[in-house]
Amino acid sequence: MEIALAIVCGLAIGGVLGFVGAGGALLAVPMLIYIFDMQPVQATTAALIVVFGAALAGLIPKLRSKEVLVREGLTIWALGLATNIGGSYLLPKLSRSTIITGFSIVLITAGISMLLKPAKNNPERKVAIVPLVAISLVIGAMTGLFGIGGGFLAIPVLVLFYNVSPAKAGGTSLFIITVNTLTGFVAHSGHWDEVQWRYPLIIAIVAIFIAQLASKRSSKVSPTVLKRTFACVVFSIAIFQLIETWVISST
Numbered sequence: 001m002e003i004a005l006a007i008v009c010g011l012a013i014g015g016v017l018g019f020v021g022a023g024g025a026l027l028a029v030p031m032l033i034y035i036f037d038m039q040p041v042q043a044t045t046a047a048l049i050v051v052f053g054a055a056l057a058g059l060i061p062k063l064r065s066k067e068v069l070v071r072e073g074l075t076i077w078a079l080g081l082a083t084n085i086g087g088s089y090l091l092p093k094l095s096r097s098t099i100i101t102g103f104s105i106v107l108i109t110a111g112i113s114m115l116l117k118p119a120k121n122n123p124e125r126k127v128a129i130v131p132l133v134a135i136s137l138v139i140g141a142m143t144g145l146f147g148i149g150g151g152f153l154a155i156p157v158l159v160l161f162y163n164v165s166p167a168k169a170g171g172t173s174l175f176i177i178t179v180n181t182l183t184g185f186v187a188h189s190g191h192w193d194e195v196q197w198r199y200p201l202i203i204a205i206v207a208i209f210i211a212q213l214a215s216k217r218s219s220k221v222s223p224t225v226l227k228r229t230f231a232c233v234v235f236s237i238a239i240f241q242l243i244e245t246w247v248i249s250s251t
Contacts (some may be wrong), residue, residue, distance in 0.1 A: 005035055006199040010206025017207070020171025020231020021225050022050040022151025022177065023234070024207070026110055029103060029147055030237050034244075040099040041092055044147030045188040046200035050110045051149055052181040054207035055174050058087050058215035062171030069158075069168065072132075073175040076154065077183070079133055080140025084180065087144020088187035094145075100245045103146050107238035111231035112151035116160055125162045139176065140154060143184040149177025166223050174215075 009031045017024040032043035056202045062068050091099070136158055139150030151173035158164040158172060 001037070003202060004017070006202040010050075011176075011210055012195050013203065014054050014057075014210025015209035015214050016230060017051070017054045017174065017177070018211040019218045020114075020155075020214075020223075020230055021058070021173040021218070022149070022155050023110065023230055024142060024151075024211075025146070025181070026107055026152065026234050026237070030241060031203075032200065036049055036076050038195070040096055040103075040190055042092065044099075044233040045185070045191045046197070047136040047147035048143075048181045048185040048188060050200055050204040050207060051091065051147070052178060052185060052209040055072075055149060055151075055181065057204040057208040058211040059098060059171070059174040059178050061212065061215045062167075062174055064231055065171075067165075067168045067171035068097070068175050069164070069172040069208045070175065072247070073172050073179065075132060076136040076139060076150075076176050077113075077179040079136030080138075080143070080150075080180065081138045081183065083140035084144040085187045087146075088184060089139045091145055091188075092191075095204055097207075097245050099146070100241050104238040104241045106142060106146060106148065107234040107241075109214065111234040111238070112230045113152055113156040114227040116156050131157070143180045147178045147184065149173075151177045156172070167218075170218065191232050 009028070013024045013027050013031075016022075016027060028050050029040075029043050032038045032046055036043075037212035039045065053243075059068070085109060136155065139153055142148045142153075154173045154176050155166075156167040157170045159166055185244050185246070
């Protein structure tokens with residue numbers, strides 16, 4: 001049963017990363033906590049390697065089709081290193097309820113970001129340095145604290161404010177997620193031996209395969225439908241987590 005559940009989780013995570021270009025960890029972390037009974041620190045550590053593998057698989061087709069802003073992605077990764085590592089150091093010092101609540105707020109923010117409508121018929125612009133630094137620091141902190149690559153933040157910023165095409169924004173998001181989650185996983189090295197890796201590895205293998213397939217076909221699926229579906233899913237997860245943490249657990 002656990003192996004079957006791991007396969008289903010891998011299908012969902014890989015599909016989201018391949019089609020949307022973000023959101024893998026937003027599914028992976030609660031799945032690992034509630035389905036496989038991991039503690040938040042263990043779940044965020046395991047999610048980093050799961051999402052890294054799936055994001056890398058989805059990134060490869062995007063690189064081949066030249067739908068990745070490599071320089072901007074590397075800049076966001078480099079600027080966010082400090083908060084990425086700092087978040088990894090702070091994570092074990094936080095209570096379970098604090099981590100779950102913070103993660104739920106991130107889920108709600110991610111859902112809202114996916115519902116925002118991009119401007120049309122405007123030329124692509126370069127990202128200014130001040131917002132680039134701010135975005136990078138926030139994404140780095142989310143990776144260190146919650147095992148999140150930050151793609152859900154990068155995509156709407158690139159599309160809404162800098163008129164980057166959805167396909168290129170998704171490819172750039174996958175690049176940012178790949179380098180960020182790899183860095184975060186190394187920063188979480190002190191927790192590697194706390195994780196039972198059997199099921200996360202099964203999830204990762206399935207997610208890698210599905211993400212590559214989905215990435216190749218993402219241009220054929222309506223991005224609006226994908227984003228609305230993703231938003232509904234993360235809103236539901238956030239509500240469940242908040243109720244479980246503050247209502248059910250406190251009674």
